Amino acid sequence: MPETAAGGGGVPIELRAVTKRFPGAAAPAVNELDLTIAAGEIVVLLGPSGCGKTTTMRMINRLDEPTSGDILIGGRSARDIDPDRLRRNIGYVIQQAGLFPHLTVAANIAQVPRLLKWDSGRIARRVEELLTLVGLDPATFAQRYPRALSGGQQQRVGVARALAADPPVMLMDEPFGALDPITRERLQDELLRLQEELAKTIVFVTHDVDEALKIGDRIAIMERGARIVQYARPAEILTAPAGEYVEQYLGGGSSMRLLRLTKVGDIRLDSVPHATAGADARALLAQAEDEGRDFALVVDEAGRPRRWVSAADLAAARGPVGELGEETGPPIGHRMTLQDALEALLNADSDVVPVVGRGQAYAGVLSLSTVQNAIQAIKARERERRRRRLSGLTGDSGDGGSGDGGPGDSGSGPGGGA
């Protein structure tokens, strides 16, 4: 998790006792809201419709003016900045992209640079760069009109438009809400990929729990009046929901969601004895016996997993390992989610599947019990962390949220299969 990765891209945002009262409304839409958003993080505002999450977001770029309170962007009060100028430095993406239908894709993206009075050569270069960045071929798409684009393509253009002037902050108001599930999933992945490069401070509004868990570095779960019920990292929200409201909102299935949230590379993997085909079979056998395994892994020169070889085969062999054993089948990538890895495990011929890291090189192995242990370890860790923080803050860990609070159940034994 890039919690501390401030990058070069983002600036922090701080909401201080922000209240928004719309004329004629009985209750304020946003009531005395305090929220700190770290630079370079994606913070998701999650809540039912009408809870004030969109209003909260719109106050950051002053599309709605706070009735009281203050919003600091990169340390400066938004109040002190001319709203039009402020907004040119804050990317804004809305549902169904909000592209101008009478302008070409290129002209849509060029709007903000134009407002900033860039010269036309620079704008043209930037447009091309951005289209490539969001995965659209400039030659094909630059001169098209939005109506000739699919919903997903339009939303890509919407993101490109928001990024045009390289703003430190992006506001995204249910940007993927109107897309079909497959396109939505793909765009979420691409947003995360982009964010890894750009490290913007992103405020992302949604009512979709899974989207929030997937996208957010932190999630602020809101109820009416934009009251924040819990503001925490996704794993903590899943493992230690703060009270009934959050639990209800999550709607169960927290372990499955943890699987989706966790990358293979983030958990502790098992290891098996491994060597290249040129290595001595006896030596590999001895290593396997040492580690209590009755099989070993043969890797190629680049360290890529190739073949499983059993202890019996090794014992019968003389000299180098050579072409003993059988193919491993497709490995699991270290960037896969645990859910995808689990799927691969269930479909594999063997109980154990090799995991590869950079350059497809061997990084460890995964089995069903590895996954199980990892989930339990995460839960235990999150519970521990929350318990420690609460006791540190209040001296009492009896917060309503921890219905399953005892940290004793899965103890301290992660990676027990090793």
Place this chain on the structure above:
Amino acid sequence: MTVSGSAAQQAAIPEPDVGRSWHMLLAPLIYLAVAAAMVAYTQLVPLDDIERSALRLPFLARRTWEHIRLVFYSTVLVLVVALPLGVLLTRRTLRRATPVVLAVVNVGQATPAVGLIVLLAVVFRIGFWTAVVALFAYSLLPTLRNTMVGLEQVDPRLIDAGRGIGMSAFGVLWRVELPMAVPVILSGVRTTLVLNVGTAGIAAFIGAGGLGDLITAGVSTQRNLVLITGCVLIAVLAMLIDWAGGVAQRLLSPKGLT
């Protein structure tokens, strides 16, 4: 404004290229042929003195030119008033004034055109400019209403998106709202034009000239040929202008809207 570089774009994307196909020209050619046939007929058949003086070619040309000027000036006046007024009445702060203004403008439209023009002639004086003002009052509504409708039907999310990326209120109006409203506004202008061509016929009542002169002369001297010539020429002029309006609407409407 928004159609810059349109040649390159049209080469890249096959847009329905209605504006240039040859049968677009068929209708105006037929209209012109009708007018030419009518005029040729008046020049060839034997005429009495009254008819001859009313149907001399230079006289016809002058009356036609007067008619076009009446339509031109009254329409320009409508544009100058209706476009800014339409924009103002759709701004949030002035929206409340809309019913009042529309009621006033409606009076202009609802009053019988002949009554209005004579009334104005009584109040001011007879002549060309009084007729222009009368035509203006009579044909203001379509353009004004379409300007307002055109602006109001722009998706509010687009306005929000425009403001959200840092356009000023005027920038959103100029770069988003007006271009998007162009098709609707132009169809209002087209209605105004056609109304004006027809109504300009009664400008003759207050000595403002135009093809209406032929009609009044034809009626008062009981020369049907003169009367019919005036009617045909006005009708042809109306259809030609309506056609031109249609072409303008196609060419000026921003591409990318259906």
